[in-house]
Amino acid sequence: MAAHIYAASPTGPRGTGGLSAAERSEPENGIWCCATHGKSIDSDAGRIFSAVQLKAWKRLHEARKAAEINGGALSHVGLVESISVNSSPVTSLEGRKFELGMRNIFTGQNGSGKSVLTRLIASVAYPDHVAELSRDREVDMGVRWFDPMTHDVATKGRSGVVTHVLDGEPVPYVARPYKTILLQPAQRGEIENLNALAQMFDLSTSAMRSTLGLLPADSDLVKEVQCLNGKVHWTLDVNGRTERFTGRGGLSLGSEPLILLELAGLHARHHARVEPTFLLLDEFFGFHDIHTQIAALERLELAAEHAQVAVVSHSPQIVQRVSADWSTTVLEHRPRNRWDTPLDFEVETKSAASD
Numbered sequence: 001m002a003a004h005i006y007a008a009s010p011t012g013p014r015g016t017g018g019l020s021a022a023e024r025s026e027p028e029n030g031i032w033c034c035a036t037h038g039k040s041i042d043s044d045a046g047r048i049f050s051a052v053q054l055k056a057w058k059r060l061h062e063a064r065k066a067a068e069i070n071g072g073a074l075s076h077v078g079l080v081e082s083i084s085v086n087s088s089p090v091t092s093l094e095g096r097k098f099e100l101g102m103r104n105i106f107t108g109q110n111g112s113g114k115s116v117l118t119r120l121i122a123s124v125a126y127p128d129h130v131a132e133l134s135r136d137r138e139v140d141m142g143v144r145w146f147d148p149m150t151h152d153v154a155t156k157g158r159s160g161v162v163t164h165v166l167d168g169e170p171v172p173y174v175a176r177p178y179k180t181i182l183l184q185p186a187q188r189g190e191i192e193n194l195n196a197l198a199q200m201f202d203l204s205t206s207a208m209r210s211t212l213g214l215l216p217a218d219s220d221l222v223k224e225v226q227c228l229n230g231k232v233h234w235t236l237d238v239n240g241r242t243e244r245f246t247g248r249g250g251l252s253l254g255s256e257p258l259i260l261l262e263l264a265g266l267h268a269r270h271h272a273r274v275e276p277t278f279l280l281l282d283e284f285f286g287f288h289d290i291h292t293q294i295a296a297l298e299r300l301e302l303a304a305e306h307a308q309v310a311v312v313s314h315s316p317q318i319v320q321r322v323s324a325d326w327s328t329t330v331l332e333h334r335p336r337n338r339w340d341t342p343l344d345f346e347v348e349t350k351s352a353a354s355d
Contacts, residue, residue: 001038002030005054006324013046017324031058052101052327056081059102059306078147078178078276080308083121086140089133090116091334101327103301104310107319108331114312115184117331118280121310122180123155127164127173130157145177147276153177178276183264183284191256192245194230200260201267211267218303219262221255234259257284261296265303272307279304282312290317297322 006017006024016024023029031054033041041049060079080100085093090113098117106114116133120141123129130139134157142154153174154165164171181201190196198208212225212232223242224235234245236255261284268279293315300309301323313319319328 001033001035003033003038003041003054005029005031005051005058007046013042014051017051019324023324031061050099052099053081055325055327056101062306078145080121080143080145080178080276080278081150082144083117084142085117085120086142087138088113088116088120088141089137089139092331093117093120098329099327100308100310101325102306102308103326104308105319105322105326105328106310106312106331107314107316107328109314109333112331112333114314114331115282117329118182118282118310118312121278122182122280124153124174124177125180126182127155127157127162130155130162131160134158134162135160145276147178151177176275178278179271180278180280181264181268181271182280182282183260184282191259192232192234194227194232197232197263201264203267211263211270215263215266218266221258221262258292258296260284261300262303265300268307268309269303269305272305277307279307279309280312281310283314284311290315290321293318294321297326301325 004012004024005014006019006029007013007015008024010016019029031041041054056079079102082097082099084097086095088094090111092108093113093116100121106117108114119129119133120139121143123141124143124145130141133139139155139157141156142152144150144152151167153167156163164174166174179202183200190200194205194208197212198205201208201211203211209227212227215222216224221236222234223237226233226235236243236245236259238255261281264279264281268277271277293313297311297318300311311318319330322328
């Protein structure tokens, strides 16, 4: 049976999501389900299944059908469904469960925990993030994903030591549950260094070179890429002009994130065909006006295809302008009380004889 994601009527389950009555009647606002789940979706005033979940499931099912049609592996299609944070260095995250869709925006003022949240999501595949964060305060979190089986991992970190419990069993590490691409504003010159780019995307240099070779056919900005002696030389279309940059720091500060964004979309789309992939972009659009940011997000939404995406942005205009396919998480800064930090010390006792 067909079920609505946002309600057909203004007072129905899950509200209208800001969509007009005509938009709520479009196929994009519907999801096909079995009769049992179709009825559950609209029961209990729609609180059992959120719009974020339904949109994510729909996107995931589309990815599975695309893999089936194209002869891909259905077992490699997956989704990170939620993250629960019990303890972290940022108080605004503690005691919260964050539902994740296929397209996500984390927004809020500085210090609200946006960047920390992306690192916690990435930590299932790269526990070094928890190890680093736990040096300041104990980290206790859980992540649920499916691929297509549902998995739960509880991760704890204290003083740099990380432990995992996967589906009820302690494990030394979680064996590559999903590919994570976490990008932060690159240091100047990294985009012109082949080894630095390969490390950024967790690829070998040969795989990075091949990915760069495919970028011009997929990009409106990049016209040509050459790799010579470990340096990356870029030819760009800048406002209708062809400009060449020879690997000596000539790229503008604003061009670097746009290039990396297009490269990330290409890489994520390719990798999502072989394993679940999550692309995390931390404050990537600060150098550009709102129109450029929106255009970049719209392009990313298409380029990443069936990869999951989360974008960190402090701009309220981004939240207002993106399409309804993006779910928004707003974080508020909560200063930590000085009594919140637990004491962490060891007591050494000596016997009377040793005195």
